[in-house]
Amino acid sequence: MAYNCVVPIKQVPDTKRITGDAMNDDGTVNRGALPAIFNPEDLNALELALQIRDKFGGKVTAITMGLPAASAILRESLYRGADDAILITDKRCAASDTLATSYILNCAIKKLDYDLVLCGRQAIDGDTAQVGPQLAEKLSVPQITYVEELISLENRSIVAKRNIGSGWQEVKCKLPVLLTVIGEANEPRVSVARRLMKYKKARSPIEIEMQVKQDNPNAQDSELKQLAKRKINELEEKGLLIKQWDLDFLGADLQWCGRDGSPTKVHRIQSVILTARESKTVEPTEQGVADMIHELIRDKTIS
C-alpha cells in the first residue's frame, strides 16, 4: 500500500552565523544579510517521508512558502529524493505570522492528494513549533507532535513514538495525519550524486524570469517574457521545472494572508545587551581560588 507524503519545508537564516546587519529598522529580519539554509528539523521530516516512500511506495512532495531564493531548498529536496517540489511565492505572503503561514500552506496542501503531512518540529529562526499544529487544525487532521520514531504503518493506520519531555508515548492514529518530527528521529541522507547532476538545473519560473532579465538587460518586456516562456517550457519537458503557485492559484482568502492575516505584530525589538555586573577577578592560584570559596561559604552561597 502506497502513501503520499507532503513535507512543508522552510528556508531559514543560519542563526548560528548572525552578523550586525541581520535586522531591519522595523524589527523584521533582513534575510538577505544572512546565509540561508534548509531548516534542520525539516530535513528530518523529509528523511522520514523518503523512508516511507522507499518502503511502501507513493510520492514525496516538498513544498515551501518563501522568496524566489527558497527554490534552493526545493532543489536540495530533489537531490535527496523528493519526487516533486512546489514553491509558494507571492508578495502578499510577506509578513505572515505562524497563523497566516499555516492558512496559506493549508490552501496549498488541500490541492494535493496526501496521506501524511510531515513537518519539522520547529524552525531555528523563530523556534515557535506552532505552524505544524496550526496547519493540522486547518486541514482538520489529527497531529502527532515530537515524533522520534515511526513504529508501523499499515491498513491506513500509523503507530508512532513521540517524545513528551518526561518520557515517551506510543500512539496510534488513522490517516490522514500530520506529524512534527524531531532531530533525534533519524540521520538525514545526503544528496544522491546522480540526482544532484540532474536537478541542479531545476528552476522555478520566477528564477528563470529573473535570470533572463539579468542576461538581457536591454531587452523589451515582451521579449523577456517570450524568452522566459521558452526556457520554462524547455525545463518542463525535461522534468526540471519547480512548480510555482501564488495566492490567486491557491484561491486563498487574502484577509487571512500576509500582514492582514497575522494577529501577532512586533511591538519592539531589542538587541541583547549584556548587563555589566560588579565582578571580581580571581587569580587561578590555590590562594585565589581558596579565598573565593571561603567568601562564598561565609555569605552562605555554599553551605
Added chain:
Amino acid sequence: MILVNRKGEVWVFAEQHEGKLEDIGLELLGRARALADNLGVKAAAVLIGDEVKALAEKLCHYGADKVYVLEHPLLEHYQANSYSRVIYDLVHKYEPQIMIYGATPCGRDLAPRVASATKAGLTADCTDLQIGDHENKDVVHKNLLLQIRPAFGGNIIATIINYDRWPQMATVREGVIPMPEPITSRKHEIIVEKIHVTHDDLPLEILSEHKRKKKVDLKASRIVVSGGAGVGSKENFRLIWDLANALGAAPGATRAAVDLGFVDRDHQVGQTGTTVRPSLYIAVGISGAIQHQAGMSDSQKIIAINKDPEAPIFDIAHYKIVGDLNEVVPKMIKAIKTRV
C-alpha cells in the same frame, strides 16, 4: 474570532497529569494575578481532566479568582484535539482577553491548535509578560499584553503584541516566572462547566506511556556546575561531576557539550534546554553564547572559568577566573573539601 474587549478575564491553562498539577500552571497564576490586577479584571484557571475538581482550590491559593473545571471521563488523558475543542468552546463562551499556557511539550502541542481554531494570535516561549501600550500610526492601543521572548537564536529580544483579535495568547517557559507564595484565604469561585465530548474528539489511541527518569533536576538545585565545549572530552567532563559532587550541586552543560556527547541532553542549560536561577552557577569552559546565557543569566552568583579572557561569559560573571580549567577545578575541589 473574538474581538477586542476590555472586560475579558486573564486565563491560565492549568496543566495536570494523572491528577497532579504541574508547577508551571502555578507559576503562571502568579503572573496572571498581577496582569489581572493591572487590568482590573479577574484571573482564572482552566482545569481539564477527569475528576480533577479537587485540584481547583490549590489553583486559587496560587492566584486564581475563578477556576473553570472541565471534567469528563474522555478527558482523562490529554489529547490536542479534545482539549483544544473544549477550550475553543469555553473561550467563545466567556471571551477572555488573555490566555497563557506553559511552554511545555503539552502546552506547545495544545496552544497552537487552539490559536488556529480561534484565529487568535499566539506567541511561543515567552520569558516575560507585561501590560503596556502600543502606538501604531497615531492610534494608541492601551493595556495590551506585551509578550516578551528571545528570538532569532537568542540574539534579540522581541516584544510581540496582538491588538485586533483576541484572546491574546502566549506560551511561557518553565522556570522563568518565580513561583508565587500561596495564600489560602483568597476568596474564590469554582465553576464546573457542562461539556460534551465524544470519541470523535479522540483521534489518537495512546498505546503506552513511559516515564524516562530525569537524570538530573537542574531547576531544584541551589548550585549548578556546568561544562562547555572547552572541557574538551567526555572523560574530562568527570571534572564537572567531581566539582558538582563536592558542592552537592547539579551538573549542567551547554548545548555544544551535549552535542559533542560529553553528557546527556537532560543536563542542557539554555534557550533550548532548562532555564535555571540558582544561588550559584559555575560555568566551566563555557564561552557564553547568548543561547546559553538565556538559560542562566538570572543566577544570583556566577563564577566563570575560561582560558580566553575575552569570553562573553565574563561579561555576566561575578567571579572571573582566567585560567586552565584542568588546574582551577581541582583547586576548587580541594578548597571546598578542606575548607582551609
